[in-house]
Amino acid sequence: MDHDATLAKVIEIVNETLELGDGVTLDEATDLKQLGADSFDLLELVTTLEDEFSVTFDDDAATNVATVGDVVAAIERARS
Template sequence: MERSDILAKVVSLAADELEADAAGLDESTEFKSLGADSFDLLELVTAFEDEFGSTLDDDSLQKIQTLGDAVDAIASALGA
């Protein structure tokens, strides 16, 4: 799966879960700036894992601060 495809899905899921405008989101967008708390991030990680059919490891989860970080973690989990 291409990085751009992963990013598009991450943006869509984040926009839906956090009620944000997808048009204003990119790889540098911080989840914190969208008002996400730790519970929101847990829900998002679950949504990412369901969408991509892969489990994100604990090391990757600790590093997720931005949409780009989430894309990196998913790409790594998918072996992309």
């Protein structure tokens, strides 16, 4: 899966997990906490992403993702 496909899937999962609805536009710079994500939401998001992409994030990646772009980068690192 290339970068753009990974980004699109991450955006879809973030929308679903945080129940954002259709009116919210996300990109790589979107800050997850500004979307209202608390620590429980972020944990749920990380778990969902690990399952969806068949990866395991290291502790740093799991706790330091702040933006959608950070999530995509963590997935790409976990795949390599």
